[in-house]
Amino acid sequence: MKTVITQKxxxxxxxxxxxxxxxxxxxxxxLSGDLGVGKTVLTQGFAxxxxxxxxVNSPTFTILQSYEEGRLPLYHFDVYRxxxxxxxxxxxxxxxxxxxxxxxxxxxxxxxxxLPENAVWITIEKDLEQGFDYRRITIGETKQNED
Ligand code: ADP
Ligand code: MG
Numbered sequence: 429m430k431t432v433i434t435q436k437x438x439x440x441x442x443x444x445x446x447x448x449x450x451x452x453x454x455x456x457x458x459l460s461g462d463l464g465v466g467k468t469v470l471t472q473g474f475a476x477x478x479x480x481x482x483x484v485n486s487p488t489f490t491i492l493q494s495y496e497e498g499r500l501p502l503y504h505f506d507v508y509r510x511x512x513x514x515x516x517x518x519x520x521x522x523x524x525x526x527x528x529x530x531x532x533x534x535x536x537x538x539x540x541x542x543l544p545e546n547a548v549w550i551t552i553e554k555d556l557e558q559g560f561d562y563r564r565i566t567i568g569e570t571k572q573n574e575d
Pocket of ligand 1: 434435436437438439440441461462463464465466467468469470486534560561562563
């Protein structure tokens, strides 16, 4: 487990970019943390690290946004508005989680039962006593190891 402190969005973006550069096929990253902590900023950096140049934003009305133009396919899930886990099956999440690309999932707790055991959990937290832009980012191994 590793903890990184960032003091501005650019630093979180850069952390994501480094992870994107090192990403391997089949990895699944769970991005947990409250609204506005920087899950999408980290994802944007990650995409950049994979060589994806287009804009990456949280999909508002779709749960999944796929990017095929980088070094590896990137599957960006934001399941904030999911009603039922079955929607993940309709989307075909298994091809993403168990394929050759990399999956990043915002709000993973809402689809916990379908997450693979080897998923890497990244938790982003604010600490307002440290300032508005302070973020503590914990990169775990797998959920099991944290328990
Ligand atoms: P989420 O996807 O977790 O809801 P976003 O990534 O969309 O959050 O937004 C994070 C917001 O917090 C952005 O407006 C960003 O500029 C701001 N911010 C401030 N400091 C940081 C930081 N250290 N890391 C990431 N984002 C930060
Ligand atoms: Mg987001």
